[in-house]
Amino acid sequence: MQAVEQLIAGHQSITLTDTNKRYHSKGPALPLLLINNAYCEAVVALQGAQLLEFTPHGSKPLLWLSPNANFIPGQAVRGGIPVCLPWFGVNQLDPEKPKHGFVRNRDWQLSRAETTAGGATQLTFLFTYAQLEPELFTFPFSVELVVTLSDAIGLQISTTNSGAAAMPFSWAFHSYHPVSNLSAVRIEGLESKRYLDNTRGLAAAIQDGAISFQGEVDRVYENVASTQVIKSTPAISVTGENCDSAIVWNPGADNAAAMADIGASHHKQFVCLERGAALNNAWTLSPGEVRVSRLTINAISQ
Numbered sequence: 001m002q003a004v005e006q007l008i009a010g011h012q013s014i015t016l017t018d019t020n021k022r023y024h025s026k027g028p029a030l031p032l033l034l035i036n037n038a039y040c041e042a043v044v045a046l047q048g049a050q051l052l053e054f055t056p057h058g059s060k061p062l063l064w065l066s067p068n069a070n071f072i073p074g075q076a077v078r079g080g081i082p083v084c085l086p087w088f089g090v091n092q093l094d095p096e097k098p099k100h101g102f103v104r105n106r107d108w109q110l111s112r113a114e115t116t117a118g119g120a121t122q123l124t125f126l127f128t129y130a131q132l133e134p135e136l137f138t139f140p141f142s143v144e145l146v147v148t149l150s151d152a153i154g155l156q157i158s159t160t161n162s163g164a165a166a167m168p169f170s171w172a173f174h175s176y177h178p179v180s181n182l183s184a185v186r187i188e189g190l191e192s193k194r195y196l197d198n199t200r201g202l203a204a205a206i207q208d209g210a211i212s213f214q215g216e217v218d219r220v221y222e223n224v225a226s227t228q229v230i231k232s233t234p235a236i237s238v239t240g241e242n243c244d245s246a247i248v249w250n251p252g253a254d255n256a257a258a259m260a261d262i263g264a265s266h267h268k269q270f271v272c273l274e275r276g277a278a279l280n281n282a283w284t285l286s287p288g289e290v291r292v293s294r295l296t297i298n299a300i301s302q
């Protein structure tokens with residue numbers, strides 16, 4: 001595998017930097033790729049292949065990065081788009097295991113950097129789980145994530161079951177989006193859908209109208225339509241393919257105050273509208289099977 005410096009050499013729109021330089025964090029730094037191309041400015045961490053920032057030129061940011069985010073090697077970073085797998089949320093078989101799997105706080109490998117004919121940036125990241133850590137997950141797998149940065153965010157994730165047994169797998173793109181006024185925000189596109197309510201022990205309910213945020217919201221919607229829209233300024237459209245679940249999360253005032261990397265009243269700055277395959281939509285991949293899912297996130301001009 002080539003070094004990151006070699007892979008980005010010749011791409012003027014891609015620079016290698018780190019969290020100490022960009023975010024004034026202290027201690028060991030996380031490497032970052034800074035993108036400034038014809039369409040947007042973006043920041044991606046190699047840890048977790050996590051897009052941290054994305055701002056189309058002349059527009060507002062489409063991702064929220066917590067002002068209190070910690071940038072510590074091996075720890076999840078609060079904001080952007082963490083990639084959560086090979087299980088979503090609390091592990092249903094063993095709640096003691098780390099929440100949201102274990103790839104969001106591991107290093108991924110940059111395997112390709114390209115500039116398209118139109119001037120977009122395409123970064124390909126790989127995570128291979130071959131050295132099994134049986135206390136975590138007993139199935140070997142690999143994931144390839146292609147991040148395309150134009151005036152929209154394009155994500156394509158290909159998951160391969162590299163083992164000889166059927167593999168249970170659940171996951172999410174855990175996207176954090178900024179909102180201008182939380183009490184006025186609505187999420188459309190999930191009306192009449194069944195959801196499991198994490199604030200009530202995963203009790204099932206049916207969504208009545210658009211989603212609004214009057215307190216903590218933590219819901220997993222099943223078998224959703226391809227597109228949802230966050231009605232805020234800017235309005236943000238999220239369109240998925242082969243990601244049948246949508247997760248909507250905002251911690252509310254009390255939980256946010258208790259979370260050091262969010263902090264009091266910062267819950268008003270964002271909502272999470274995540275897409276993936278969770279709970280009843282979780283996958284079972286046959287030996288050798290590859291599944292491809294896509295997500296597009298863009299601002300809607302109003």
Ligand SMILES: O=P(O)(O)OC[C@H]1O[C@@H](O)[C@H](O)[C@@H](O)[C@@H]1O
Nearest residue numbers: 076089099100198218219247249
């Ligand atoms: O603090 P974490 O591990 O990043 O998780 C944040 C939230 O992520 C959401 O996806 C879950 O539905 C919530 O239950 C959870 O609290």
